[in-house]
Amino acid sequence: MPTGDLETRAERLREVLETPRRTFIPLPDTQVIERPGWLQLITPSLRQGGLNEVAYSALDEKEADAVIDETLEQYRRLGLRFRWTVGPDCRPADLAERLERRGLRRNETLGMIRGTSVPASPEGDITVEQVDEHTVEEYSRTMAEGWEMDPEPITAFNRMVLTHPGRCHELFLARYRGMPAGTSGLVTFERSVYLLGGVVLPAFRGRGLYRALVTARLGYAAGRGIPFATVHSRASTSGPLLERFGFETLCRFPIFTND
Incomplete structure (x- = not known):
């Protein structure tokens, strides 16, 4: 790397x-x-x-x-x-x-990092788009369904993200044959983008949507001259996938939740 x-x-x-x-x-x-x-x-x-x-x-x-x-x-x-x-x-x-x-x-x-590059765009039935004011509600509903959350406060928060002064967050919506199927985001820093919030709805898993959301964000970073992408991924779920996508694990640590 x-x-x-x-x-x-x-x-x-x-x-x-x-x-x-x-x-x-x-x-x-x-x-x-x-x-x-x-x-x-x-x-x-x-x-x-x-x-x-x-x-x-x-x-x-x-x-x-x-x-x-x-x-x-x-x-x-x-x-x-x-x-x-x-x-x-x-x-x-x-x-x-x-x-x-x-x-x-x-x-x-897993605390992970990899260099950004311009990856191939998804082909066939998968598309990934950056979210704007016209698609933020659709994005938020999909995100809320994937994370099993109430969509109303999530929608309000995402609208604020898109209009925040000095905005450094970007949201991405993946579709499968035109249907909203997955969401993710990133935060831009000087030397890296931090990937967060990647989720694919259960009905669409196993079709390459998670990979498409990762590669779209790598391409976004590479296109802006940002050399690295970092992520905190669950060792039991997304971690092994990201290792296959070229991410290097630098450290391992626990995150605790009350649910």
Whole structure:
């Protein structure tokens, strides 16, 4: 894989772990709680997920249990689905075990990177298009169905994404024979794009739609001179697919959820 201006493994690892922490666009009710060693989002209007997470936590070992319990209680009190990412740079060393003991569900995650290129466009029955104001509702319904979420708040959020000043998010809708079948997104940074939100509806899986969504986003990045794509993928689902698509796994870490 070409390294471009990310010459060392440490530089690539920072791009995989640290840069994606700034992918969020806050809603009016989003609380961004940030201090040294801590980045957390709370968004009461998105009860089923999104903008509710602990993205980074480097805690003092003696204070960790109290901070964990307080944080979990915040989300429980508001009735929010959330996630807690425990990357290799999080602390204390047994943070994952402490969260697991409190009943959170552990999902093994791969931090991955690859160079961008101009891949072949999908052929035949598959098309992938960038979403605009005319297709955002169709995209949002498809996304909500794939993730089993209420489409109304997702639609409102996606409309905001498309009109946000200094927009760096792009949304992609995949169709199979003209029917909406899958969705994904990306966030653009100086040296990389971060891929997120890829989902294919069950009725259309196994037809190459996931690959088409990946290659469309790689092509988007390559066309703008952005040399790398990064992703956090589930080790049990998308991770093996992305490895076959040329992504290199730089690290492995758990993400915890309360569902």
